[in-house]
Every structure is written in C-alpha cells, then in structure tokens.
Amino acid sequence: MRKLLAILQIFVLMAAMALPTAFAAEAPIMLAGLEAASSSSSTEAQHDWDTNLFFQTMQEKTGIAFSFTEYVSREAWTEAKTEMLAGEVAMPDMFFKAELTPQETLAFYEAGKLIDLRPYLAEYAPHVWALLEANPEWMEAVSLPDGAIVALPSINELTPNNTMWINKTWLDRLKMGVPTTAEELTEVLRQFRDRDMNQNGSRNDEIPLSFVSMWDLRFLAHAFGINADDYYLTEQNGKISEVLTTEENRVFLTWLHELYTEGLLDSQGFMAMRLVEAATSSSSSSSSETAKYGVFFGATPQDVVGVNLASEYIALDPLLYNGQQVYRDFTGDLYRGTFAISSTCAEPEKLLQWVDYLYTDEGFLAAQVGREGEDYDWNDDGTWAYARTAEEVVAMQGTNTIWTTSMPSYASAEIQMKMDDDATHALAAELMRVRQWEKRAMPLLYLTQEQMNRVTELQSGISTYAETRMAWFVAGDVELNDETWADFCAQVKALGIDEMVSIWQSAYDNAWRLDK
CATH class of the missing domain: 3.40.190.10 (Periplasmic binding protein-like II)
Known part of the structure; x- marks a missing residue:
C-alpha cells in the first residue's frame, strides 16, 4: 500500500531542460x-x-x-x-x-x-x-x-480526492449499470441492501453506502447542485455565497434522510467507532475476506477495503444535476x-x-x-x-x-x-477519468492573519452547529420541516455566516488575477 x-x-x-552546469563548490x-x-x-x-x-x-x-x-x-x-x-x-x-x-x-x-x-x-x-x-x-x-x-x-x-467508489462486481451480479443520478443511485442501494451481494450466505452484512461523518456525506451534495468547501462557501462568477441556508441544501438533506430511513446509509456512520474502523479497515487483507460496502468515499479503494478487494471497485462518476456533472475538488x-x-x-x-x-x-x-x-x-x-x-x-x-x-x-x-x-x-x-469533472468550490486566496483569526473563530461555531444539526436531520433525531429549517437558517445566520462570506469576498476582490 x-x-x-x-x-x-x-x-x-x-x-x-537539462540542469545547468554544476556550480563551483x-x-x-x-x-x-x-x-x-x-x-x-x-x-x-x-x-x-x-x-x-x-x-x-x-x-x-x-x-x-x-x-x-x-x-x-x-x-x-x-x-x-x-x-x-x-x-x-x-x-x-x-x-x-x-x-x-x-x-x-x-x-x-x-x-x-x-x-x-x-x-x-x-x-x-x-x-x-x-x-x-x-x-x-x-x-x-x-x-x-x-x-x-x-x-x-x-x-x-x-x-487523490475524496472520491466515490462503487462495487462494480455487485453491479455486474445485478446486471445493473453504473448509476448516473440520485434516483438511480437510490435504486442501486436498495438492491445492495436486499440481496446477498457478497455471496456469503447472509443478507444482513452488506452496507449499501458507508460514510464517516457528515463531512463524507456532503460529497454527495453535487447531485443537488451544491459544490462547497469546508467553510460551506462557493464561488460563482466572482461572487462568494454560502450554501447552508439554500433550498438546495434542504432538498439534499431530505434525500439523505430518506436513504437513512430505508437503511441505505451506514447506521454507524455518525458514530465515533466508525472513525476507528475507517482508520484500520485496510490493514486486513486476507484472501478470505469478502466485500461489505456497496459505495464508500476515499482517496483510493485500497485505503478502505485493502488490496485484495480493491479491484472490485471503480470510481463513481459525479451524479447528474440539471444535465451537468461537477464534483468537489477537495485537495x-x-x-x-x-x-x-x-x-x-x-x-x-x-x-x-x-x-x-x-x-x-x-x-x-x-x-x-x-x-x-x-x-x-x-x-x-x-x-x-x-x-x-x-x-x-x-x-x-x-x-x-x-x-x-x-x-x-x-x-x-x-x-x-x-x-x-x-x-x-x-x-x-x-x-483521471473522474478528474475531468472535479472543480474547486473556492479559489485559493490569501487572508491576513487578522482575517484568518476571525474566520477560525466563526468557523468553530458555525461548523459545530451545522454538522451536528444536519446529522440530526439525516438520522431523524430532529424532524426536518418548515419550522426546524427556519430555526436552522436563523441560527446559522446568528453564528456569523454572512460575515464569513464578507471576509472571503474581500479576499477574492483583492486577489491578483490575470484579467485585472
């Protein structure tokens, strides 16, 4: 590995070009x-x-x-x-x-x-x-x-990016094509759930979609038109905006809740124990092991399932949204x-x-x-x-x-x-195949130390609240309805998301660019 x-x-x-002639000692x-x-x-x-x-x-x-x-x-x-x-x-x-x-x-x-x-x-x-x-x-x-x-x-x-990997061996057994939309992915996950995909005699050990925390799941947001960084920001035509309070985010979270309710998402995905398993899963590579994940996120399949099972997986192309494919370029x-x-x-x-x-x-x-x-x-x-x-x-x-x-x-x-x-x-x-659709949500910019200190302070509150509340929405611990969504948006605003946008917009406006 x-x-x-x-x-x-x-x-x-x-x-x-050739290296210049050696310099004198x-x-x-x-x-x-x-x-x-x-x-x-x-x-x-x-x-x-x-x-x-x-x-x-x-x-x-x-x-x-x-x-x-x-x-x-x-x-x-x-x-x-x-x-x-x-x-x-x-x-x-x-x-x-x-x-x-x-x-x-x-x-x-x-x-x-x-x-x-x-x-x-x-x-x-x-x-x-x-x-x-x-x-x-x-x-x-x-x-x-x-x-x-x-x-x-x-x-x-x-x-390596946080790429989506899907078990092609399982798809072939089902005689199903690679999913191209959120709807098609949902149906594939249902089949992964209901069948003995790894053919070990049990239909209870397959995990249709594995993930580690809300951070992983947000890489599925592209299927709903969202491409945002870890500050929940995106840049379009020179304008910085936040995605947390958008209608697209609400629809995305609603879909994730449906997947969770149907047993299509890893029930342990929000648990701390999954972090330990994710860090150690690739260490086991015995020839007798069988695949249990239908879809997961990672830099390479070897990192998650080990060398022996890696060949069963292919990178999943970004899912279509309004006929277009865009995937977050994390690194x-x-x-x-x-x-x-x-x-x-x-x-x-x-x-x-x-x-x-x-x-x-x-x-x-x-x-x-x-x-x-x-x-x-x-x-x-x-x-x-x-x-x-x-x-x-x-x-x-x-x-x-x-x-x-x-x-x-x-x-x-x-x-x-x-x-x-x-x-x-x-x-x-x-x-390389999936690289063609990857796009940074935000350009690389320069903040002053004062700006960075403020961003760090704002992010601490926003991220802690948003990640927790979105996980609750997905798992059903808090029902996602008009009232709870309004409360979520109000709290995100109160925690300073608009100031966050303003800081990064200022950095973007001050940045050196070829077209200036």
Missing part, C-alpha cells in the same frame, strides 16, 4: 524546513537530510552544498518561523518543505524577510515559469495580492508554500536553478524514486520500473529519496501513468 501511494506522487515535464547554504516524523509516535525524521542520497545527488549535479536545520516536530517548526519573523532567530538562505501558510507568506514578505521570486522565474526557473504560464489558476494561486510570487508550490495532477493540484528564498541570500538565482530541476521529470524521479540505473530503469516501451524489490523500495524511501507532499515539485499525470505496474495504471486511469 505504501508503495502504491508513493507511486501516485510522480511527474514529468515533456519539454524538460563554495560555502554551504543555510537551509531550514520541516521533515515530519516517520510516524505519529516517532521523534525521528522521515528523511535525514544530512545523509539522504537525494541531496548528495543534487550536490554532485550542481556543486551546491547545504547546512541543514531540519525540524521533525510541526509545532517546533511553527515556533521557529514565528521567532524568525520576530527577528529572534536568524533567517536561513532558503526555506525547503517550508509549509508556509498563506498568512505566514504574506507576513514574511511584508516584513522584507522573503523575496519576490517573480522577476527571476522566467530566466532562472523556466520549468516553474512555463507551468504557471500554462495554468492561469496556478499562477493566480501563488501570487500575492500585489502580484509577488514569494513561495513555490508542490503540484500533483493526480492528487486540488496545488499545495502552496513549499519553497522560498530569504532576503539575506546572496545569490537567489542559483537556488532557483537548483529547485527548478525538481519541476522536471528527471528531477522529480530523483526525489521520488532514486537514482536512474540503480533504483529505477527505463524500459524500451517508454515506461519505467523499480530496479529493486518491493522490500528494498520501502527501505530506500527514507534514505535514497526525499519526496513528500510539502516538497517543491511537479508530478504530472503522464509520468505517473508511465510506471510499469498494472495496478497503478488501473487506479490512475480511474482517478
């Missing part, structure tokens, strides 16, 4: 960043930067050596950034795996501690610049309100704040040339897979494959490679599909 998830983070840039450059611990209970970094072969390979290619300040604890790294911003700790030359929040990026830049990279990119980071120019939404996402590009992103064209292609250069750096051009290599196929494979000819090889048909056993691949991920989500990089769908592995191809094909 670990190998498969790692594989899903690979890329290529077809017009990749000189004094080490100060580099600081976060390398998360290898597990939640560990105090050891997932990768030791001082000994990791990736940095050795890069030094051989460029002549650039680093003096590392590597943080394992996210709390310690956050504290260090706060001290750097306050001038209590010296700035490094370069932030790497920086996990800079939008607020930190703004604050460091406004304090003159991080430089604007935009003037350098076209000449010294041509791969980065080409990607941004070819994808306006990425360009806008990394640009501060004044147009400065202070931090470079991690980009992955196959970042997006782009993860901001991974790389930045300090104003104390004497030669930012060299560091941009260094990092630009990671936005090429060769550079990213070096970070993700290892050394060509040692850790992986290219096949005659244009695919690539590991040159090591599965056990060796797992072992070398801590010593030979450096890749994590927070690393400056570009992972194209094309290079991921070039992995010589049938399971990878099948999964990537499913993700």
